[in-house]
Amino acid sequence: MSMNNTRFSKLQKLFAPVDMTAGNPGKQIVAFAIPMLIGNIAQQLYNTADSVIVGRYVGDNALAAVGSASPILNLLLVLFVGISVGAGIMVSQYFGAKQREDLSGTIGSCITLTAISSLFIMIIGPLVSGPLLSYLDTPESIIGWCESYLNIIFIGIVGMAYYNILGGVLRGLGDSVSALLYLLIATIVNIVLDILFVASFGMGVAGVALATAIAQALSAVLCFWKLLRMSDIFDMKKKYLKLHRKYAITTIRLGLPSGLTQAIFSMAMIIVQSLTNSFGEMFIAANVIVMRVDGFAMMPNFSFGTAMTTYAGQNVGAHELERVDEGAKQGTFIAMGVSAAITALILIFGKYLMGIFTDTSELVDMSMRMMRILAVGYVAMAVTQSLSGVMRGAGDTMTPMWISLITTVAIRVPVAYGIAYLTRSEQYPGGRCESIFFSLLFSWTLGAVVTFICYRWGKWKQKAIESV
Numbered sequence: 001m002s003m004n005n006t007r008f009s010k011l012q013k014l015f016a017p018v019d020m021t022a023g024n025p026g027k028q029i030v031a032f033a034i035p036m037l038i039g040n041i042a043q044q045l046y047n048t049a050d051s052v053i054v055g056r057y058v059g060d061n062a063l064a065a066v067g068s069a070s071p072i073l074n075l076l077l078v079l080f081v082g083i084s085v086g087a088g089i090m091v092s093q094y095f096g097a098k099q100r101e102d103l104s105g106t107i108g109s110c111i112t113l114t115a116i117s118s119l120f121i122m123i124i125g126p127l128v129s130g131p132l133l134s135y136l137d138t139p140e141s142i143i144g145w146c147e148s149y150l151n152i153i154f155i156g157i158v159g160m161a162y163y164n165i166l167g168g169v170l171r172g173l174g175d176s177v178s179a180l181l182y183l184l185i186a187t188i189v190n191i192v193l194d195i196l197f198v199a200s201f202g203m204g205v206a207g208v209a210l211a212t213a214i215a216q217a218l219s220a221v222l223c224f225w226k227l228l229r230m231s232d233i234f235d236m237k238k239k240y241l242k243l244h245r246k247y248a249i250t251t252i253r254l255g256l257p258s259g260l261t262q263a264i265f266s267m268a269m270i271i272v273q274s275l276t277n278s279f280g281e282m283f284i285a286a287n288v289i290v291m292r293v294d295g296f297a298m299m300p301n302f303s304f305g306t307a308m309t310t311y312a313g314q315n316v317g318a319h320e321l322e323r324v325d326e327g328a329k330q331g332t333f334i335a336m337g338v339s340a341a342i343t344a345l346i347l348i349f350g351k352y353l354m355g356i357f358t359d360t361s362e363l364v365d366m367s368m369r370m371m372r373i374l375a376v377g378y379v380a381m382a383v384t385q386s387l388s389g390v391m392r393g394a395g396d397t398m399t400p401m402w403i404s405l406i407t408t409v410a411i412r413v414p415v416a417y418g419i420a421y422l423t424r425s426e427q428y429p430g431g432r433c434e435s436i437f438f439s440l441l442f443s444w445t446l447g448a449v450v451t452f453i454c455y456r457w458g459k460w461k462q463k464a465i466e467s468v
Helices: 002-014 025-057 060-076 078-097 100-135 140-155 157-172 176-200 204-228 245-278 281-317 321-354 361-374 377-393 398-422 435-457 459-467
Strands: none
Touching (some): 025 060, 025 176, 025 204, 025 321, 060 204, 060 281, 078 100, 078 157, 078 281, 078 377, 100 140, 100 157, 100 245, 140 157, 140 204, 157 176, 157 204, 157 281, 245 281, 245 398, 281 321, 281 361, 281 377, 321 361, 321 459, 361 435, 377 398, 377 435, 377 459, 435 459
C-alpha cells in the first residue's frame, strides 16, 4: 500500500505547479522545457497531420490552400497571443511572490477577457477572410478552399482561444506537464478526425478545419478542468471572474507588445505571401512543406523561450534578480545546443520528412533546397527566443516587440522584394523564389545580434525592479 501511495505521490508531483525560485537554474529550465518541447512536437504533428492528409487525399492545391490561409489566421489570433503572454507573466510573478488574491484575480479576468475576444473574432473573422484573400492575389484554384478553411476555424475559435490562454496560465504556474498531456490528447483526436472527415467523408479542406476546431475545444475543456482542481493555489470564484480593471489592464499592457509582435510578424507574412503567391502554386505548396518542417526546427527555441519567461517571472516575483541572469546564460547555451542538434537531424533526414507530404519529387527537392538556406538561422533564433523570454518574464515586453518590428518589417520585407527584383531574368521574370528564404535568414541573424545587445544593455532589470 505504501508503495502505491509513493507512486501516486510522484504522479501528483509531476502534474503539480513547480517553484523555480530555488535549485539549479539550468536543470529547472530544462525540466520545464522538456514537456513543452514534447508539446511543441505534438502541436507540430497536429498542424502537419492537416497538411499531410489534405496533400495525400485531396492534392497539392489543397495543401497550398491550407498554407495560404495561415498568415491571415495568425493575424486575427493576435488578441489571444497578447492575453496569453500577459497572463503567463502575471501568473508567474504572483505565483513566485505567493500572492494568492492577485493570482486569483488575474486568472479570472483572463478567462473573461478570452470570452470577449473570442466573440469578436467569431464575428470579424468570416467578414474579412474573403476580401483579404482576394487582396493577396490568392490563386483562383485555391481561394475557395482557403476561405472555407478560415471561416470554420473562426466560428470555432473559442476552443483554440481557451486552450492557448489556459495553457499559458498552467505554464505560468510552472505546470508544463498538464498542458502537454492535454495537447497530446487533442493531437490524437485531431488526427483521427482528420482521417474520418477527409478520407472517409470526403469533406476536403473543410474537414481538416472542423477536426482542428473540435480537438482544440477538447483540450480547452481539459485545461479548465485542471484549473478547477487547483484550489490550494488560487480561487476560482464568481467574484474573480468579473473583469477587474487592475488585472485586465495589466494583462493587456504586458501582453499587448507580444500581441503586436505577432501582428507585425503576421502582417509581414501576409505582405511576403503576396510575393510567394506570385511564384505559383508549386512554390506555394513547397513553402507550406518548408514551414511545417520549420516548425520542428523551431520547437526548442519556442520551448526554451517560454520556459525562460516563466523562470524569469517567478524569480522576479521572488526578488531573485541574480538568479534570473544566471538562468538566462545557462538556458540560452542549452537552447543553442539543442537547436543545433535538431537542425542537423532535419538537414540529414529532411528529404524523407518532406516526402510524407507529397509524391511530387520536384516539390520535395524544391522544399529541401529552401530548408538548407534557413539552417544556420535556427541557432540564431535560439538566442533571440531565450533572451526575449527573459526580458518578457521580467516585465520588459516592449524591447522584444521593437526588435521584431525592425527585423520583420523594416528588414525582412524590403530584403525579400529587393532580392526578387535583383534576380529577375528571362528565365525568372518575377525574380528567384529563394528571395523569400534568404530574407528570413538575414532577419533571424540580425534579430539575434540586436536581442543580445539589448539584453546586455539591461533595461529588463529596471523593469524587473518596477514589477516587484
